[in-house]
Structure formats: C-alpha cells, structure tokens
Amino acid sequence: MTAPDHLKITGPEDILGFIPHSLGYWPANSLVAMTMQGKRLGATLRVDLPDASRCRGPGLAAFALTVRDYLEADDAADGTLLAFFTGRSVEAVAEDAAEDAAGDATDSAEGELGADSAVDSALDPAVLARLLRELERTLGRAGLPVRDAWLVGERYWRNAFCLDPSCCAPPGRPIEEIRNSRLNAELVFRGSSVGAAPGRSTPAALQEQGEPAVLEAEEGWARDFSGRWRDRAQFGAVLDVWERVFDAGGHRSARATKASQAGEAALPAGLAGYLRASLRVAAWRDAVLVMAAAGRDAAEAGAEEFGMFDGGPGNPAALPELDALPAAESAGAPGEAGPAGATAAETPGYGDVLLGLAPPAPDWGRLAELDRVLRQLGNCGGGEARAAALTARGWIEWCRGRGSFADALFTAAGAEQPGYRLAELLAELGRRGTLCGWARRREAAWQKFDPDAA
Known part of the structure; x- marks a missing residue:
C-alpha cells in the first residue's frame, strides 16, 4: 500500500x-x-x-x-x-x-x-x-x-x-x-482502525457454526449445478448473479459502507447458498476474481481461452431470488454470452490478472465489495465454500500488498480444507517474496484511505 x-x-x-x-x-x-x-x-x-x-x-x-x-x-x-x-x-x-x-x-x-x-x-x-x-x-x-x-x-x-x-x-x-x-x-x-495482528486470533469465520438455511440452500444449488460446470449458459448465469451483487454494493457510498459494515444485513439465505455453491466450482471461483478486478470481458475471454466449455445442457439452473438487488447495468439475460467479439487477445488473461500484471490497475471498489461478500459467505458455514472464500480474500489482501493478512487467510483456508490447491499456490508466492504487480506501482496500488473522506 x-x-x-x-x-x-x-x-x-x-x-x-x-x-x-x-x-x-x-x-x-x-x-x-x-x-x-x-x-x-x-x-x-x-x-x-x-x-x-x-x-x-x-x-x-x-x-x-x-x-x-x-x-x-x-x-x-x-x-x-x-x-x-x-x-x-x-x-x-x-x-x-x-x-x-x-x-x-x-x-x-x-x-x-x-x-x-x-x-x-x-x-x-x-x-x-x-x-x-x-x-x-x-x-x-x-x-x-x-x-x-x-x-x-x-x-x-x-x-x-x-x-x-x-x-x-x-x-x-x-x-x-x-x-x-x-x-x-x-x-x-476518517474511519480507519487498527485491529489484531493477523494470525493472533482465530478468524471469525472459523468461529461460526454455520447458518442452516444457507447451508441447505447451498447443497440444493450444488445439486442443480452438477453436470453444468462446463456449460456456457450456466457460466454466464453465475456471472450475472455475481454482477448483480457487485452492483448492489456499488450503490452504497464509501462512508455508508464503513458506518454500516459491523451491523450490515446478511445476504438472503437462498442467494448466499447460490454464491457459496458457485465458489465450489474452481473455474467459476477464478472467473469471479478476474471479473471483479478486470471486468467481465476478461472473465469470459479467459474461460474461452482455457477451453472451459464443452456444450452442456444449454439451460442454466434456476436463479436465486434477486428482487432485493438493483438490476445490473451491464448484465444481459441469464446465461447470455458476453460482448460480441471479445477475445483473449483483447483482454488480460487469467494468469496476468491473478498476478496483478494486467489490467494497468484493478477495480479496487469491486474488489472491496467482493471482499465484503466473501466475508459474509465464509461466516455462513465451513467446508470447501469457506476455504474458497478465505483463499479469495487472501488473494485480495495480497493484491493490496498486505502479505501478513494474506498468509493468515491462506493458512486458515488450508486448515478448513487441507490441500486446497489455490491457497497453497498463492501462499507459495508469498513465501517466495513475490509482490503483486499492482502493489509495485504507486499509480495502481491500493489506497486504504478514501481521498474524499472528510
């Protein structure tokens, strides 16, 4: 930072x-x-x-x-x-x-x-x-x-x-x-606070016993997603839902977010279960990270580049209840393909985004919203979904240049799901002293303090 x-x-x-x-x-x-x-x-x-x-x-x-x-x-x-x-x-x-x-x-x-x-x-x-x-x-x-x-x-x-x-x-x-x-x-x-050192206390996510309604919804969505992991329409629907969640967060001012964070209303159980189930599919999890940092074009083009789609049934699972969320400005119909002509050559690849090498600067506002949502999802229950949420939050902290927090979250993910691959890979980057590309450049680096804060 x-x-x-x-x-x-x-x-x-x-x-x-x-x-x-x-x-x-x-x-x-x-x-x-x-x-x-x-x-x-x-x-x-x-x-x-x-x-x-x-x-x-x-x-x-x-x-x-x-x-x-x-x-x-x-x-x-x-x-x-x-x-x-x-x-x-x-x-x-x-x-x-x-x-x-x-x-x-x-x-x-x-x-x-x-x-x-x-x-x-x-x-x-x-x-x-x-x-x-x-x-x-x-x-x-x-x-x-x-x-x-x-x-x-x-x-x-x-x-x-x-x-x-x-x-x-x-x-x-x-x-x-x-x-x-x-x-x-x-x-x-301005709203800044100094908390406990990373790793000094058990993360709140690990102290939670879970929310039965969310976990029940998660298992239901996981069954619905079965057989659709490589389906282009289902991939698009998942990104649509995440975009709606991001846009809902974008309607709050930075100051309102700081003021309400501690007592913020939880996501509806059905929606939280849907998001947790989507994080259990590694390709979708990675696409959400890339979309938050670099935009939907990058998420879709990267999926095409990796040959993620093999046809599938072509009809996505039903959507969770979204009436409480504002409509996403850029989202099309559920499962609709992204902008025509978007190719991997025109947008940053997954590897470049995950290492902070592209785009020139990420969307820090959306990454902050993703971090907030992931914190809620991790608090709803354990298992692979919690490990994914902890790992994704660790990646965001690494992008921010906060290696100690990142390492603590990767360690927590490994404790929740031993051998969780993405957590192990990202933790190894930290152990080797690799800095996120965005953290290396002042014009791209994360700013904790809002310049407009009074």
Missing part, C-alpha cells in the same frame, strides 16, 4: 502513527521500511526481525539484501525510513543495554546505541545496531539512503540515531505520543 498524498505529516509521531493504520495492526518484532519519493511517503514494507543468530556475517547481509529487493520495487523511491517495532519489556532491555555498553568494546557505534536505546526489544541493542548499520550500507548503495530510523517498544520510542541525552534520554518518549498523534486522530476520524 502507498500513502495518500493528502495526509499531512508534521513529525516522526505522525509517521509512526501512520504505520499501524497502513498495515491494519500494530506490528511487533518487526522491521517496517517505508520508501520516500522526495518529501512524500511511498510504499510500506513489514518483515519479521531476524533472529540474533542471523545478525552476523552472511545472514545479516542476506536479510538487508532481501529488504533492498522489496523496496526497489518502488521505482520512484529515493530514500528510506526505518522503524524497528520490538517486543520486550523496557526494564529488561535497559539492563541489557547497560551490560552491552560495559562489555562490548569491539564496535563503538553498537555500544552507543545499546547504552542509550533502553527500548523494549526482542533483540539485543548491539544486534539492533549492527542490523541498522548493515541496512544503511545496503540501501545506500542501492540509491535508497536511510533518512531516519526509530526504535519503537511497548512503552517507549526513540530516534535510533540520536545519542544526545538532552533530547533522547533513556528510556525514550512515551508511546502515547504516537497513539495520540495528530495524524492518528485524523485517520481514526
């Missing part, structure tokens, strides 16, 4: 206060690196702090190079800000710092940082100093010099470079300065 241009930053408290809103949670035991484009904030990267055993020699160099490789995806970046979010008690680290200052005479810079930091840290202060110096060297050589860096603990924070006790005296400045910063207050006013 990139920072919006309209947010005004007046000091380090604002920068550090922006980070939890950007990530969606308050990080712990993490390095957060933010690129700079002149005086403007660029992309945000969070990685786990390395173990102390990796903070010497080749391990330390490899960690710094990995951070560099990620940050170089921001082609317009000309500098970097670093924040070390740590996780030990202030008292324990203050004692360690004093011991390091007295006992480590091999590196004066490490000793100075260790003696003065007194910030709660899972890493030894001298180790943090080595890590900072290696990042400075590596990023400086790459044309991304570190402009500033901070240590953020559980109760205190401080500048990592300031050694003057008159302005940076141990144990540091109260963490409340970050939580109560002007920018943090503005973001809360």
